[in-house]
Amino acid sequence: MDALQNVLEQAQENGVAVGHFNIADLVSLKAVFGAAQELKVPVIVGVSEGEREFIGVRQIAVLVQSLREEFDFPIFLNADHTHSLAKAVEAARAGFDSIVFDLSALPFEENVRQTKEAIGALKAINPNILVEGEIGDIGTGSEIHEKAPDLSKGLTNPGEAKEFVQSTGIDILAPAVGNMHGMLKSMVQGETKKHLDIARITQIKGAVRIPLTLHGGSGTDDEDLRKAIAAGINIVHINTELRVAWRRGLEEGLAKLPNEVTPYKILPFAVEAVKQVTLSRLRLFNNLL
Numbered sequence: 001m002d003a004l005q006n007v008l009e010q011a012q013e014n015g016v017a018v019g020h021f022n023i024a025d026l027v028s029l030k031a032v033f034g035a036a037q038e039l040k041v042p043v044i045v046g047v048s049e050g051e052r053e054f055i056g057v058r059q060i061a062v063l064v065q066s067l068r069e070e071f072d073f074p075i076f077l078n079a080d081h082t083h084s085l086a087k088a089v090e091a092a093r094a095g096f097d098s099i100v101f102d103l104s105a106l107p108f109e110e111n112v113r114q115t116k117e118a119i120g121a122l123k124a125i126n127p128n129i130l131v132e133g134e135i136g137d138i139g140t141g142s143e144i145h146e147k148a149p150d151l152s153k154g155l156t157n158p159g160e161a162k163e164f165v166q167s168t169g170i171d172i173l174a175p176a177v178g179n180m181h182g183m184l185k186s187m188v189q190g191e192t193k194k195h196l197d198i199a200r201i202t203q204i205k206g207a208v209r210i211p212l213t214l215h216g217g218s219g220t221d222d223e224d225l226r227k228a229i230a231a232g233i234n235i236v237h238i239n240t241e242l243r244v245a246w247r248r249g250l251e252e253g254l255a256k257l258p259n260e261v262t263p264y265k266i267l268p269f270a271v272e273a274v275k276q277v278t279l280s281r282l283r284l285f286n287n288l289l
């Protein structure tokens, strides 16, 4: 089985991106894996600190590993937005393939110092683990927001990105290029879309020449996503769209089976809803449309 690093290099070569989908339960994991398996494309499952607190750090590691081994399938596990070294070490010890070490809220110099230190500690646990660093502001919370936050001042500057990559030694960079976490109500209703600063992505890619991750991909214009991938984005994160589908699927199951109490009869509605969204995004990221 190829390591995640090889999968990212292959994606860059092929002009595609690897889909990263956040999950917090077996429903979403089944849906994401089922979609990737159907399309025969590699996939990354992400768990934020909150998501892994719910599902269990060691438990999700074993679940993903069991799928990888039983089906000989390139499914990888990422510790999304990890804000402390202790949590990062916990994930590395559990066998995660990558860690988003997110100290983007700290001043630049402090972000550099602590990220560099974390990389040393994490690579000592697993030399193959990939560490993603973040600079700039992409907002917080994969939720439905009432108002659009002003993230224009927090866009990643290509020069700063280069300095950050060179002085930390990170494997992957998460820039702020017009993306943001969560969705606005109007985006959930399909009335508005997020737009990306494609020129900035091209500049950052040229400056850093390492894999780039687009966070907060939910609700982004499809054409912008295609252009972003062509400009050098190698991983796209989708969370909120999956959460919306999960809830709608669950509500559908409960409405259709008002007297049912058996979880494995109700929950397939949620699996199917999440799977459809995952399929649609994976097709786009892998040029399978």
Ligand SMILES: [Zn+2]
Pocket: 080, 081, 181, 215, 216, 237
């Ligand atoms: Zn994110």
